[in-house]
Amino acid sequence: MIELEDLTKRYGDKLAVDGLSFTVRPGTVTGFLGPNGAGKSTTMRMVLGLDAPTRGDVRIEGKHYGELQEPLHSIGALLEAKGVHGGRRAYDHLLCMAQSNGIPERRVGEVLEMVGLHDVARKRPKGFSLGMGQRLGIAAALLGDPRILMFDEPVNGLDPEGIHWIRTLMQQLAREGRTVFVSSHLMSEMAQTAEHLVVIGQGRLLADTSMSQFIAENSRTHVRVRTPEPERMLDVLVEAGLRPATAADGALEVDGSEAPRIGELAAANQVVLHELSTQRASLEEAFMRLTAQSVEYHAYAPGDVQAAVPGGPPGPPAGTAAPPQGGQAPPGGQAPPAWGENWRKGRRG
DSSP states (O other): OEEEEEEEEEETTEEEEEEEEEEEOTTSEEEEEOOTTSSHHHHHHHHTTSSOOSEEEEEETTBOGGGOSSGGGTEEEESOTTOSOTTSOHHHHHHHHHHHTTOOTHHHHHHHHHTTOGGGTTSOGGGOOHHHHHHHHHHHHHTTOOSEEEEESTTTTOOHHHHHHHHHHHHHHHHTTOEEEEEOSOHHHHHHHOSEEEEEETTEEEEEEEHHHHHHHTSOOEEEEEOSOHHHHHHHHHHTTOOOEEOTTSOEEEOSSOHHHHHHHHHHTTOOOSEEEEEOOOHHHHHHHHHGGGOSSOOOOTTOOSOSSTTOOOOSOTTOOOOOGGGOOOTTSOOOOOTTHHHHHHHHO
């Protein structure tokens, strides 16, 4: 179990983490989400004692990280896969860690086999690909067979087989009763892996809830109805007290009801249906909606004047027009250079 209480970190004038309080419990995979700059990595560093909190407290199984006698038996972590000595062989890197925590040497071979690096155990990590470096970092996290696992972007650089493997591994560790805390920007992957979510924005807690509840509370769920008799079906739904909307393709979208009830209404009125489906938002859509006002770094494509996310942050500040498409001049103004023109001029010069 990891417990955070009023955890705060300030770097000069920058408030990176602002009064975070939540608990990461055993037996489930807890996803840790937030936009870039939200404070996720800083929070994880404070859990491991790599950064000292400005205020508040964080404990691992009731103790500060510095109080753990052999910490790799309690918590294993992957924060920076390339944080290894590039000239030391992979086997020796893990062996040094094992010897510092009273872990038998045979465990080194076990974890290298587990992560698929047995054949390169005697090679130096400076020649490893990003994915191989990730696997070595995961092996280090597993070395002490810890009760708590913490991963920051564990699928970064992994191929599809590797992504499936680490997802299955995290879920298996949680089923064994371990605490699994994982941060990732890949929403589709997180949706398949995590059961519980902790979401932060600009250092503050935005949500601490189950995956299903998070999506339900931060997105729109509706029933889509497609029929060759849309006008008749519309009348049926209105008479039942519902307020359907018509989609661009002519289908009806119904909020505030469930598919079985709408199907029963159609059957009772002998209306033929070609489609009756419940439309649920993805984790990505729910996340974008919740964190729209907490995004610190906004990017705009050429010609954009407003963010694309409904209900999202505003476009560029007033008086800061985005570059028009094709370099066309705004009314009464001078045409700006076409996209990339300044770079091309530099190349020609």
